[in-house]
Amino acid sequence: MIGLYVLALVHVNGTRPPFYMGNRHPFSRFRYTLISNWQSSDFRVWLITGTSSGLGRDLVRKAVDRGDRVIATARRLSRIEDLAAQYPNNVKVLQLDVTEPFKQLRSKAQEAVSLWNGIDVVVNNAGFGCAGVIEEGGTDALMETYKTNVFGAVNVTNAFLPYLREQRHGTIVFIGSRSGWRTNFVVRYYDMVLSRHESQYSSYREMVPLCFVLVTNLPKLILIIGFYGSSKAALHAIADALAEEVKPFGIKVYNIMPGGIRTQGINNMRWVRGETSSSQCSDFIKAISDYDEAIHTMTNHFQSTNGHETGDSQKVAKVIVDLVHCEGVATDRQPDVSLVLGSDAKRDIAKKCHGVLDLLDQWGDVAASTDLSE
Ligand SMILES: NC(=O)c1ccc[n+]([C@@H]2O[C@H](COP(=O)([O-])OP(=O)(O)OC[C@H]3O[C@@H](n4cnc5c(N)ncnc54)[C@H](OP(=O)(O)O)[C@@H]3O)[C@@H](O)[C@H]2O)c1
Helix, strand or coil: CHHHHHCCCCCCHHHCHHHCCCCCCCHHHHHHHHHHHHHCCCEEEEEEEECCHHHHHHHHHHHHHCEEEEEEEEEHHCCHHHHHHHCCCCCCEEECCCCCCHHHHHHHHHHHHHHCCCCCCCEECCCCCEEEHHHHHHHHHHHHHHHHHHHHHHHHHHHHHHHHHHHHCEEEEEEEEEEHCCCEEEEEEEHHHHHCCCCCCCCHHHHHHHHHHHHHCCCEEEECCCHHHHHHHHHHHHHHHHEEEEHHCCCCEEEEECCCCCCCCCCCCCCCCCCCCCCCCCCCCCCCCCHHHHHHHHHHHHHHCCEEEEEEEHHHHHHHHHHHHHHHHHCCCCCEEEECHHHHHHHHHHHHHHHHHHHHHHHHHHHHHHCCCC
């Protein structure tokens, strides 16, 4: 009898039964049975931030391909209404700016949960890059970046956690970045020229005389993504801590750390000050001429790498869907919290880790020397 009742309710409009909302519902004593039924119905309800472009948009599509239901969110609804139109049975849209005050985000969460009568997965994808040097951007640029990339992600997560805790299951995904591990680049002039022309001349590398390569291939260190990189490093530590805090409630936390993905990300980047500056992180930046060369190199670097990133946004999205469902690449294994995606990210993070291990080897005696003598 109960089984029939459950079956009748589980598939009404593809939404979750109304008593999904918590233990305090009159039907809560049947909760275990009901959850089993939803899980066997095998779809998840996702909320994804920043779905107007790039990875967020691809994630909506991959979740839908998997048969899941999605609440696609964006600052401007007009930019995602096509998703709801294209997938009327799987996608509902909601206006959501992650920098809204927490109280507003709590109401948005309540509204979101009512759309499919539940929530299983929250993806903190909204984010942007802020390029510039620390002295010029200072705390204004840091604050601007963190408002979206860090505080926004934490506020959205906290707005949904009461629902996930109450139902004792769910997944929180943070889209971090390899840049949390690598805040500076070594750029070679030759590589910049090459990446610009590679598409036109496939054998460009062979065409360049050796002496030109030798003269111009000198490494040039630029320190450029401290604002963005530090925001993603913060997210990394937050994800690690949160994972432990919510584990007792059956909630899983992932921090995805991709390398460069070929999206509009670089075009949407904000500049503290730049030669191609369209949108700025702060209005009251004073340009410091000592950094002109660094800004120039940075501008060139982003122009030349734009469109040459090696990461495929759709493949990244598919891995995330696999993780959430513990299938595909995640069938017999789940990362603890962090997952690195992209051969460039793997290379850079490995390099950083080797550097840290070398440091510990070389300075281990000094590290131990500062302990209190008992
Ligand atoms: N592309 C890469 O190489 C790369 C590498 C590692 C990590 N990531 C991370 O991947 C995520 C997606 O980036 P992407 O490459 O797909 O770039 P993207 O195409 O620029 O997408 C960023 C999305 O975030 C949204 N967004 C920005 N600020 C927001 C706010 N305050 N509230 C809500 N939405 C906001 C944007 O929406 P609007 O249309 O409203 O601006 C856009 O939909 C970001 O967190 C990024 O840091 C990217």
